[in-house]
Amino acid sequence: MSIYHVLQVFKVTAFPVMALRLFVFALAAAMLAGCASSLARIQTWEGEVAEGGRALLKAPGEIQVVRVNGLSMSDFLMDDLALNYDLLPGENQIVFNYKTIWAKTGVVRDGESKVHVVETEPHAVSFVAQAGESYTFEFDKPESRREAEALQERFSGAIVDGAGVEVASFKLWNGKTPGPARAPVSGDQRGTIGTTGGDTLGQLKALWQNASEEEKRTFLRWAFE
Structure with a gap:
């Protein structure tokens, strides 16, 4: 469920100013989600790399990538926002959570959250990325909060390539991470990078x-x- 669906549940007709603010927020969220593919390409290594020497990992809004090869990605996280991650060719470890947000349907007391948040334990997946290839997360998507809560305990899925072929499956993260990836540096670049x-x-x-x-x-x- 998207932030837009959550906002639809809120009744704002009695407060025009609040209605306007919620409308702007929903519009901004929709614009961010729609523009993520072109604006949010997050670099997951230290240094620079040639334009053609990288792979692309697409993460939908339900997937929150927290680490790539030990490098924290938490600064870029926003609920329900799809993001794209540039990867260096070779072995990559992705640590992530699966998180969904569901609007509460009953009476909400003052100060109480208006949504239910369903989130899994951290999972990890490791695979060898190929330069120029595109990868994405594949998993079952619940239709209700009850289904999401059931999925929370047995979450599974895989990374698939652009042809839909599975390249690696998800596992519970054991807390171990490799060191942050660094792009290879040529002799004439060493004095300029940084x-x-x-x-x-x-x-x-x-x-x-x-x-x-x-x-x-x-x-x-x-x-x-």
Whole structure:
């Protein structure tokens, strides 16, 4: 269930200002989800790599990738937002949670959450990525909160390639991770990497990673005003 479906449950007719804010929030969420494929390509290694020397992992909104090869991805997580991850060719370990959000249908008391959150324990999957290939998560998708809660205890699935062929299956994460991946560096690049400015998206990522929790919250409030 998407954030948009959750928002539909809320009754806002008595409060036009709140209705407007919720509408803007839903619109922004829809725009972010719709633009994720073109705007959110998250680099999962340290250093630079040639444009053609990477693979792509597509994660739907229910999948929250928390680590890739030991490198934290938590700064990029937002509920129900699909994201794309660029991977280096070769062995990659992905650590993730499966998380769904369901609107409460009964009376909600003041201060109580208006949604049910169903989330699995961390899972991991390791596979050899090929340069230029596209991969995605394949798993059963529940139609109700009850189905999601049943799935929570026996969550399973696999990574499939662009042809739909399974390349690796999910397992419960054992807490072990490899070191962060680094792109191979040629002789003439060694003196420049880390000193030259990146593109706008790269600079924004760096700013976000260095921001405090309060600065991040302030930015998100501004983004959805």
